[in-house]
Amino acid sequence: MTVYLDHNATTPLDERVLEAMLPYLRGKYGNSSSVHAPGREARNALDLARERVAALVNAHPSQVVFTSGGTEANNTAIKGVAFATTAAKMVLGPTEHASVRAVTEALRHHGWNMEHAGCDEDGLVSAQTLLQAVDTDTRLASVMWVNNESGAIAPIAELAEACRERDILFHTDAVQAAGKVELDFAASRVQLMSLSAHKLYGPKGVGALIVDKAVSLEPLLHGGGQERGRRGGTENIAAIAGFGKAAELAKSELVARQRQVLSLRDYFEQALSQALPQAVIFAAGAERLPNTSFFAIPPLEGRTLIMALDRLGFAIASGSACGSEQYQPSHVLKAMGVATELAHGAMRVSFGMQNSEGDVDSLISAFTSQIKQLQGMGAATAWI
Amino acid sequence: MSVTKPIYFDYSATTPTDPRVAKKMCSFLTMDDGLFGNAASRSHQYGWDAEKAIDEARNNVAALIAADPKEIVWTSGATESDNLAIKGVAHFYKKKGNHIITSKTEHKAVLDTCRQLEREGFEVTYLDPQESGLIDLNKLEAAMRDETILVSIMHVNNEIGVIQDVAAIGELCRSRKILFHVDAAQSCGKVAIDVDAMKIDLLSMSAHKIYGPKGMGALYVRRKPRVRLEAQMHGGGHERGMRSGTLATHQIVGMGEAFRLAKEEMASENERVRMLRDRLMNGLSDIEEVYVNGDVEQRVPHNLNISFNFVEGESLMMALSDLAVSSGSACTSASLEPSYVLRALGRSDELAHSSIRFSIGRFTTEADVDHAIKLCHDKIQKLRDLSPLWDMYKEGIDLSTVQWSAH
Numbered sequence: 161m162t163v164y165l166d167h168n169a170t171t172p173l174d175e176r177v178l179e180a181m182l183p184y185l186r187g188k189y190g191n192s193s194s195v196h197a198p199g200r201e202a203r204n205a206l207d208l209a210r211e212r213v214a215a216l217v218n219a220h221p222s223q224v225v226f227t228s229g230g231t232e233a234n235n236t237a238i239k240g241v242a243f244a245t246t247a248a249k250m251v252l253g254p255t256e257h258a259s260v261r262a263v264t265e266a267l268r269h270h271g272w273n274m275e276h277a278g279c280d281e282d283g284l285v286s287a288q289t290l291l292q293a294v295d296t297d298t299r300l301a302s303v304m305w306v307n308n309e310s311g312a313i314a315p316i317a318e319l320a321e322a323c324r325e326r327d328i329l330f331h332t333d334a335v336q337a338a339g340k341v342e343l344d345f346a347a348s349r350v351q352l353m354s355l356s357a358h359k360l361y362g363p364k365g366v367g368a369l370i371v372d373k374a375v376s377l378e379p380l381l382h383g384g385g386q387e388r389g390r391r392g393g394t395e396n397i398a399a400i401a402g403f404g405k406a407a408e409l410a411k412s413e414l415v416a417r418q419r420q421v422l423s424l425r426d427y428f429e430q431a432l433s434q435a436l437p438q439a440v441i442f443a444a445g446a447e448r449l450p451n452t453s454f455f456a457i458p459p460l461e462g463r464t465l466i467m468a469l470d471r472l473g474f475a476i477a478s479g480s481a482c483g484s485e486q487y488q489p490s491h492v493l494k495a496m497g498v499a500t501e502l503a504h505g506a507m508r509v510s511f512g513m514q515n516s517e518g519d520v521d522s523l524i525s526a527f528t529s530q531i532k533q534l535q536g537m538g539a540a541t542a543w544i
Numbered sequence: 545m546s547v548t549k550p551i552y553f554d555y556s557a558t559t560p561t562d563p564r565v566a567k568k569m570c571s572f573l574t575m576d577d578g579l580f581g582n583a584a585s586r587s588h589q590y591g592w593d594a595e596k597a598i599d600e601a602r603n604n605v606a607a608l609i610a611a612d613p614k615e616i617v618w619t620s621g622a623t624e625s626d627n628l629a630i631k632g633v634a635h636f637y638k639k640k641g642n643h644i645i646t647s648k649t650e651h652k653a654v655l656d657t658c659r660q661l662e663r664e665g666f667e668v669t670y671l672d673p674q675e676s677g678l679i680d681l682n683k684l685e686a687a688m689r690d691e692t693i694l695v696s697i698m699h700v701n702n703e704i705g706v707i708q709d710v711a712a713i714g715e716l717c718r719s720r721k722i723l724f725h726v727d728a729a730q731s732c733g734k735v736a737i738d739v740d741a742m743k744i745d746l747l748s749m750s751a752h753k754i755y756g757p758k759g760m761g762a763l764y765v766r767r768k769p770r771v772r773l774e775a776q777m778h779g780g781g782h783e784r785g786m787r788s789g790t791l792a793t794h795q796i797v798g799m800g801e802a803f804r805l806a807k808e809e810m811a812s813e814n815e816r817v818r819m820l821r822d823r824l825m826n827g828l829s830d831i832e833e834v835y836v837n838g839d840v841e842q843r844v845p846h847n848l849n850i851s852f853n854f855v856e857g858e859s860l861m862m863a864l865s866d867l868a869v870s871s872g873s874a875c876t877s878a879s880l881e882p883s884y885v886l887r888a889l890g891r892s893d894e895l896a897h898s899s900i901r902f903s904i905g906r907f908t909t910e911a912d913v914d915h916a917i918k919l920c921h922d923k924i925q926k927l928r929d930l931s932p933l934w935d936m937y938k939e940g941i942d943l944s945t946v947q948w949s950a951h
Binding site: 162164166169170171172173174175178182185186187189190191193194195196197198199227228229230231232234235257258259262263265266356358363364365366380381382383384385392393394395396397398399463466467470473474475476477478514 | 550552554557560561566569570573575578580581582584585588590591619620621622623624626651653654655656659660750752758759760774775776777779780781788789790794795861865868870
């Protein structure tokens with residue numbers, strides 16, 4: 161038996177989403193740019209998905225640009241703004257995803273200056289702190305809606321408003337937020353928002369950038385003129401249809417899903433603290449995603465424990481999947497001011513629709529038995 | 545409105561996913577099969593299973609073009625591959641030179657990318673093809689300069705299906721130490737490709753043109769001698785830093801399976817498709833004033849691009865609505881402009897406007913072809929019966945001498 165507890169890395173596809181995709185992998189195979197009937201059929205599927213994705217985040221369908229995923233959406237937003245204007249300055253949130261950090265690193269070669277905003281001990285930036293990092297040269301600010309590792313939720317509407325008052329464009333990477341908390345593109349007044357399907361039981365390889373029409377963007381992918389010239393390339397109809405269905409379900413089931421994963425998360429954190437009182441839960445004081453628990457059990461090294469748990473059939477993470485290859489401690493915890501030793505112990509459990517209290521019970525007993533074993537071998541006495 | 549579906553003759557725009565491919569993709573999606581993991585997850589079995597499936601697909605894609613699996617970079621499609629190859633090379637090698645050579649009949653993904661580079665200060669030479677659609681190697685050689693860093697020429701043209709002599713172009717580029725990019729979106733699985741023998745440095749591939757999923761492609765990037773690129777999509781450092789973003793396992797598995805099948809079945813399938821195309825061409829050849837666009841010999845067996853003189857293009861498309869055909873490439877078919885590819889070949893606006901691309905594929909039958917032949921005969925006759933130009937032509941009036949009055 162395997163227990164999957166890494167839903168922030170990726171989610172299994174919902175069976176209902178698969179049903180929505182299958183027609184476009186089988187009978188309905190047209191290219192949405194073709195004018196004949198199979199082409200129009202694909203075009204209709206695209207339009208429906210656009211409406212559904214827009215509805216999930218309360219945006220207008222014309223504001224939705226489909227991409228190949230969250231990384232492309234982040235690249236399109238940030239480089240799109242950068243290449244549509246002359247080089248100046250950007251301000252980033254303190255704990256951004258690798259795709260935002262790497263894009264901005266690349267933009268340094270194109271003459272852009274980057275500034276990281278500071279944060280509090282939960283890794284969150286306030287409007288006041290953000291404004292300390294901006295000046296008259298700042299063109300864009302990018303702050304993630306929720307952090308993928310800790311699950312802490314940023315005060316996005318406040319940040320966006322503060323930037324708007326200073327004519328600074330505001331982008332938010334909402335990849336981990338969509339489908340887990342309510343998102344309102346219109347009310348939050350952000351101008352650019354990145355989304356991904358595979359974090360909300362949709363397929364991998366599809367995402368979207370929600371763009372306010374007032375923003376002029378240079379496309380990342382040239383050619384073909386699809387997505388109103390904002391993203392070239394034949395649309396991935398099956399995946400986009402799947403994204404649309406996943407968005408529709410995420411919207412209609414949001415409250416029920418939140419209730420389910422929150423009760424599991426609370427149950428887990430209580431049981432963890434009871435069984436292992438030395439456990440530290442990160443960003444516990446912040447408003448967090450209901451499904452995410454980021455913690456350490458000192459003095460255990462996280463990676464050792466995760467590998468041992470994998471052999472027992474538990475899939476959990478040490479942080480984000482995208483950084484899984486590196487052995488450096490989480491940049492998120494570093495920004496939060498967590499000591500390096502404690503950060504080396506970090507583990508992330510992220511719950512999903514298919515988890516149960518039974519999963520939590522067996523995970524906790526696996527923790528305790530593994531810890532006993534590792535302590536027996538002397539492995540847990542050293543951090544590395 | 546017709547109730548029955550039109551017969552599909554637009555395999556160059558996109559292909560249905562092969563049922564064998566769709567079946568394999570579906571096993572990498574839901575919880576039931578347990579193969580939905582994120583390949584970048586290195587802490588559990590789900591991640592390793594995804595990585596293993598991706599490695600297998602990489603082997604299959606590399607095998608079709610005789611490359612090393614390490615030289616394959618996954619992308620979201622041929623448009624992204626073209627963007628990555630051309631901008632990636634231009635940005636990385638800009639200190640070495642600022643000149644790029646391509647041709648006027650390339651796909652928009654190449655042409656629009658080159659236009660963007662021109663705005664950034666690069667110089668681009670757009671070669672005129674010969675009337676056959678083929679590149680004149682002497683003209684190519686003459687266009688090469690000391691500052692030329694890249695030549696980008698497509699293997700098979702999407703509209704007219706002509707096959708460029710990429711081996712000869714590769715030879716020329718290698719002898720001048722110029723990098724050579726080939727857009728092979730329309731040739732993978734239809735024409736044999738050997739990146740070493742053809743001296744290709746970068747090669748764009750697409751899955752959905754060869755019975756794989758949409759939204760999936762790859763770029764071949766040569767390792768020896770090593771080709772460097774500036775990444776266009778930055779992030780978690782996937783694909784050896786050349787292309788970041790969570791790998792879409794099911795999409796990649798689908799492309800791998802489609803390429804595996806293509807390699808296995810290419811010879812027999814090409815023969816069958818060629819037989820159908822020739823049947824179509826012969827069936828239409830007894831209509832008066834028809835012209836095949838592009839070289840007939842140096843051409844993929846799937847394509848027939850044909851112009852019916854004295855028939856107006858839009859009326860022709862409407863009349864043939866029982867057939868899913870195109871009047872150009874899908875990417876430009878929404879516009880009423882005559883095909884820029886046919887214009888580059890020197891076709892008149894009238895002939896370019898009255899062109900139809902038939903593209904045949906895995907699921908086309910003889911009965912489909914026979915139906916199309918009959919329909920074309922009937923409809924073209926009807927349209928010409930209504931056409932004053934056709935009457936004048938039949939009366940022997942040379943239309944080019946007619947003085948049209950404006951009103």
